[in-house]
Amino acid sequence: MRIGIWGTGGIARAHTRHFARLDGAELVMYDLAPARAEAMAATVGGRAVATAEELLAAVDGVVIAVPTDAHYACARQALEAGKHVLLEKPITRSLEQADELIALAQAKGVHLVPAHVSRFFPEFVAARDRVNKGAVGTPAAIRVYRGGKAPQGTEGWFQNLARSGGVILDLAVHDFDWLLWTFGPVERIYCRSVRMGAEARDVPGDYALATITFQNGAVAHLESCWMDPLGFNIAFEVAGSEGLISFDARAVAGLRITGAVQASGTNRDASDDPFYGQAKMFGAVLQGAAPTVSAQEGRAALALALAAEESANTHRVIVMDPATASV
CATH class of the missing domain: 3.40.50.720 (NAD(P)-binding Rossmann-like Domain)
Structure with a gap:
């Protein structure tokens, strides 16, 4: 191979x-x-x-x-x-x-x-599986955070918005993909973003906060940040009619599920590196298997990221084209 x-x-x-x-x-x-x-x-x-x-x-x-x-x-x-x-x-x-x-x-x-390596993080996979099995009932509100220190890259290309798309296209796109994969098509999105150190700070850049309304009525708040002095972190919550799923990489080594009536904490160890899981998937593709992430899914995540970028630039709610709202 x-x-x-x-x-x-x-x-x-x-x-x-x-x-x-x-x-x-x-x-x-x-x-x-x-x-x-x-x-x-x-x-x-x-x-x-x-x-x-x-x-x-x-x-x-x-x-x-x-x-x-x-x-x-x-x-x-x-x-x-x-x-x-x-x-x-x-x-x-x-x-x-x-x-x-x-x-x-x-x-x-x-x-x-x-x-889209988040597809291979055990916590993201487990949360999606629990949502699909009804662990929280009907999903209603989702919160996702992903952040870290500002990347630079060769010749500082990450900080060149025309090249990288800033935190929205480079970082938030991970979570746009997971949200689409888990909760389905998006109806509309509103996003605000700021750029640290810029003369005009109210432009897409280092921090973004998006509100996403899905076609099924659920609402997600997505926060992406290149200004976190503590370094990389990911966290999410999924609240539904029957309970809550939560994860914070800094707070607990696994997934926590809280039922509507009785609370019970469940930790899931990350038994495999997500990049290795992704490598195994692509290795299988080279041997004739179908990929578990499709090009159309990559396009759908890009479409949502570009809509967030447009919203951040125009300060308008962007209604998604049904043809690009999901796969």
Whole structure:
């Protein structure tokens, strides 16, 4: 199983560590900075190549972990070469680009798989499973938080809104995906965002707070932050007619379920790293399995993130197009 890693940033290094754990995996690295690719390859016994063409000729599938504004061009080149692609989120910077890649993957008979790693966090998986099994009755109110310190990246690309999309497209998109996956189509969204240190602070950037109304009537409050001095954290609550599911990575090592009548705490250990779970899924795709996250789901998360970005810029409620509200 020959797997390419395109890029050498922090997320690329995480992918590399966990793909190296797969049985029979042969890793090939490529980056515009050859020395970085060689150094990363050396950490796992892989090899580095000098060009993207060499990379694609040497692998069965490729993980694309480059800055967001390069996702479209790199993924297009890989798909045109007939390779399965695991593409970091958001899959592209626009819906038009996403549609082109989805159509190209279909034409080439390969899979375009969004790297929505929250699908592999045990707590997020367990919460969705409990919701679907009626543990809280009818879901009514959801709260999601994801935050950390501001990332930089090569040449500070994360802080360039045109390149990264800021905290909304880069960070909140994880939770947009989980919310759509768990609670279904969105009817409307309203978002406010600020950028620290900017002359005009009321612009999308480092902090975002979104209110999301689902077609089933549930309401979610989503908070994403690149200004958390304590570092990375995730937390969520799902309140329904029969109880509450909650998780806070800083407060408890697992999921807590509180019934409407009798409280009972349940902890779930994170027995597997989510990046390893994602690597196993893509490894199975290379061996003929269907992906558990579809390109259309990646597009739906992107559509909701772009709607949040539009709302933050215009201060208006954005009503979702039913065609893009979910998969």
